[in-house]
Amino acid sequence: MRFEVEAPAEIVVLACNCSMCARLGGFLHLVVDRDRFRLLQGEDAITTYTFNTGVAKHTFCKVCGIKPFYTPRSHPDGVSVSARCLDPGTVAEMRVEVFDGEHWEEHIDSIR
Numbered sequence: 001m002r003f004e005v006e007a008p009a010e011i012v013v014l015a016c017n018c019s020m021c022a023r024l025g026g027f028l029h030l031v032v033d034r035d036r037f038r039l040l041q042g043e044d045a046i047t048t049y050t051f052n053t054g055v056a057k058h059t060f061c062k063v064c065g066i067k068p069f070y071t072p073r074s075h076p077d078g079v080s081v082s083a084r085c086l087d088p089g090t091v092a093e094m095r096v097e098v099f100d101g102e103h104w105e106e107h108i109d110s111i112r
Helices: 019-024 101-110
Strands: 002-005 010-016 028-033 037-041 046-049 057-061 069-071 078-082 093-099
Touching: 002 078, 010 019, 019 101, 028 093, 037 078
Parallel strands: 010 093
Antiparallel strands: 002 037, 010 028, 028 078, 046 057, 057 069, 069 078
16 A cells, blocks of 8 residues: 655654554554545555544555554544654654543644
8 A cells, every 4th residue: 555645844743542542552643634645556455444423434454454544533524644654764853742532522622
């Protein structure tokens, strides 16, 4: 699977502690507008999982099981890319901010 993201070389990503992120561990969210994300290859290898409200569309690779990106509940018109899946050398600086996704409803306005 290959994708492309338009983003600055210096990015801010979110480390979340919601039930899904806590279990996955290590997903660092780089949220971009949908028009700044392009799936280049591998669409046939994607499977989608939804739960709870059904708004978030968690996409996984059917072959290896990795979750490189998904449609987040916080930004249903955008894409959250795992910063760990970006090609080496494309990010000059990455600042990690903590997001309290365990208490999502109370804190969502802080990232919108």
